[in-house]
Amino acid sequence: MKKLIFNYQSILFLVLILLIIVFGILEPVFFYPEVMFDVTAIIGEIGIMALAMTFVITTGGIDLSVGYIMQLSGISFGSVFATTGNLFFSIIVALLVGTACGIFNGLVIVKTKIPPIIATLATMNLFRGISFIIAGTDSFTGFPDIFKKVFTYEIFGFIPISFIYLLILFAFYHIAYSRGRMGRTLKGIGFNESSLIFSGINTKNSIFISYALSGVMSGFAAMVYLGRLSAARTSMGDGLNLQVITAVVLGGTSTMGGVGSVFGTLIGALIIGVLRKGFTLLNFSGNIFNFTLGMLLIVSLIVFAMLEQRDHIQKAKVQKN
């Protein structure tokens, strides 16, 4: 049988390039290198959370709480910094809060056997509520320059450092996912958890780690976000979970679990960044972006489902022959 040259990820890559060209024709400023690198800067937090989310979705679960974990750890960073004024201590607290939220999610899902969708739906509201309780409607600003520099420094004057962080994390995740034991276990859990249990693998452990990692990454994403926008307020997590899930699903990770690609997730995040930047340049409102994002998620789900079904049909045909 001839091997398919166009797999899902390469189609996605073409879509990305096509989008860039379309936006470039509509608004020639888009081709400027500063604008292109700005795209890589604005996907910082989404990309980082999407990497961890790829692991979670590969196990067949989902983490709806990422946006509000980010919000909670951003708010705790802001409030700790406002009271103590110690930057290092506040960063540690923020990362710990993110980690604690992730561990809480993981424990709830592994220990109580509540399905991940409903568990994280509940903890999403819980984290959102806690961040409101801490901050009310206040926002925290006035972070020192050194903090901004760590997360927005531009190497050679144009490459944003948050993109470098994203690439480093991407490399780790990609290796762990496609070559390591971790990735193999996660895919196995998504594909058929019972068979993994029977072959003596501690699946609970891996599931727990995937949710905990999601929390850690959300804490780190909060830092990246605050470095760029420097205001911690109680609306910073709104709608982020959808963007993160869109990036992952667009990247070709099946919501049923078992199949996925970290590279696809990176491209998915880039597509979201291009759309966001393009819409900003064309003076479209944020609502059109949300609308497009939702449509994009549905369309990519449908396309992916059809591709999966085609694969099933092909496999069935091969078995018949």
Next chain:
Amino acid sequence: MKSKNFVTRESVLGLIVVVFMIFLSITTNFDSRNGVFSLMLDISPIMIGSIALSLVIVTGNIDISAGTIMGFVAFVAGYLSKAGVPFYIYITLAILTGGLLAFLNGAITVYFKIPSLVVTLAMNMVHLGFYATFLPNSGWVENLSASFTWFGRGSFFNIIPYIFVVAVIITAFMIFIMRYTRFGKSLYAVGGNRQAAIYSGINPDTTVLKMFVVEGLLLGVAGILKATTNNEIMPSTFQGREMVFIASAVVGGMNIMGGSGKLLGSTFGAFLVYLLSITMIYLGFQDYYQFALQGVVILIAVYITVTDFNKMKQSIDRKIKKLGIREAK
């Protein structure tokens, strides 16, 4: 069956609700005419909405876009009313809008075999973006006349709101449907064991699709009940209502895995969740504590149901082993 067990989850919940109400009326002015009236006014859309979500949950699906569907329904009703369309026509059209939107959710879920959670999450965003982008004035309809609000604000004997009567009638009707009709039983069958449902001649796809349409119509009714109490409509304020409905349904004993739970339970669940939230207000907590409360309530309720369910499953497994029947795979 002669020896019926009276200590069911529903009876316990009902008892809690009654005790809660007595407690509230002793400590606050809850038992005044205003307190009772506003309770009945506020609880009506929640009752219908929680029944709609219960149907979804019973089949093992979920609908995150329920709140924004209600927003659409409210907009259609308000806009048409403002345009001078007669009452019965715009009510019908608005309810049908709910059915149509939910049908869309269901069709994508069923035909492409995508988890309903992701579909409705995306739809939630599409709806919100749609309001702000394509609807006139971002969907904001204001200064609605009395010809729109008479339904939501009117009452029998100056104490029982029309909408509460409608909510009770629809609740009773849905309880009847779930208990005694083929459609209701097939919902439980599909949610409980899909394979067994197929073997007993139920088409799970059509059943789920039908269920989504019914859910949409119910959400349409809930949207109308909610919208007609105000003289202005802002569709995006309906976002997040689904969390209240899901909380009510799971508190009422709907198993989030699908297949078990009773509508009477989710009705009591709606009362309990609502009473909890107004207690928070009486105690002087800010509005946003509700988010955290809903999260905790859902977690605890689902935990209880899921552990019960797992215990039941284990005991069935043990019985099967005792009898020496091998599980057919």
